[in-house]
Amino acid sequence: MVLQAKGLSYRTVDVTPGLGQVDVFRLSGQRQVPILVDGETVLADSSVIARYLDAKQPERPLVPVDPQQAAQVHVIEDWADTTLARAGRSLLAKSAVLDADLRLALLPNELPEPLRQMIGGLPGGWLQSVPELISESERTELQITLEHLAGLVQHSDWLVGEAQSLADLAVAAQLSLLRFPASSGQPLAGKGVYGFSDHPRLQPLFQWRDRLELSLIQQGSEVF
Numbered sequence: 744m745v746l747q748a749k750g751l752s753y754r755t756v757d758v759t760p761g762l763g764q765v766d767v768f769r770l771s772g773q774r775q776v777p778i779l780v781d782g783e784t785v786l787a788d789s790s791v792i793a794r795y796l797d798a799k800q801p802e803r804p805l806v807p808v809d810p811q812q813a814a815q816v817h818v819i820e821d822w823a824d825t826t827l828a829r830a831g832r833s834l835l836a837k838s839a840v841l842d843a844d845l846r847l848a849l850l851p852n853e854l855p856e857p858l859r860q861m862i863g864g865l866p867g868g869w870l871q872s873v874p875e876l877i878s879e880s881e882r883t884e885l886q887i888t889l890e891h892l893a894g895l896v897q898h899s900d901w902l903v904g905e906a907q908s909l910a911d912l913a914v915a916a917q918l919s920l921l922r923f924p925a926s927s928g929q930p931l932a933g934k935g936v937y938g939f940s941d942h943p944r945l946q947p948l949f950q951w952r953d954r955l956e957l958s959l960i961q962q963g964s965e966v967f
């Protein structure tokens with residue numbers, strides 16, 4: 744999203760969990776994605792990558808010059824990368840356990856059919872006993888915060904100030920765990936965490952995320 748926002752040309756490489764992470768480790772010394780490879784420079788961690796790209800391509804700054812706004816962007820980005828990311832991952836994992844359709848949609852396309860059928864057919868009763876990874880109060884807090892954000896984006900397209908910032912991209916990216924965007928393609932698009940993805944008060948937030956994605960495609964086509 745940052746590369747698109749910056750109008751920088753890039754190539755993405757999908758990483759298969761497990762084996763594919765060996766290459767990630769060899770390149771970056773750690774196993775998580777995303778990593779950025781820019782010539783001799785290899786960077787891990789989305790925040791580090793975003794700041795590197797912002798410095799490399801100062802047009803359309805993602806961290807505002809105004810120190811007060813820059814601080815707001817930092818706080819929102821950090822919340823999105825930690826609290827929202829953790830909650831999103833936990834809720835999605837639990838939903839995938841309970842919902843065979845979602846579970847199948849999340850599987851890589853190249854997975855052999857017999858394995859796909861086995862994973863899709865795991866018995867619901869046994870799976871129901873998988874514990875919640877976040878507490879009920881964390882879930883409620885998340886719902887309240889997301890409703891605040893939904894209210895905010897009904898008044899402005901940007902979470903901070905009068906321009907797109909890293910805050911918008913960080914929140915939009917993590918919202919994908921709760922309701923997959925059109926760019927996820929079929930069969931994932933529109934699926935997500937039951938209770939969030941379909942919550943009426945959160946729809947303005949997902950619609951904002953969808954608008955943002957579309958505008959990023961436009962910005963990405965204006966490569967510098």
Ligand SMILES: N[C@@H](CCC(=O)N[C@@H](CS)C(=O)NCC(=O)O)C(=O)O
Binds near residue numbers: 774776777788
């Ligand atoms: N703080 C990191 C978190 C990266 C992260 O959580 N990556 C996940 C996928 S979104 C991952 O690679 N998980 C595989 C693993 O931990 O082995 C960032 O913002 O880039």
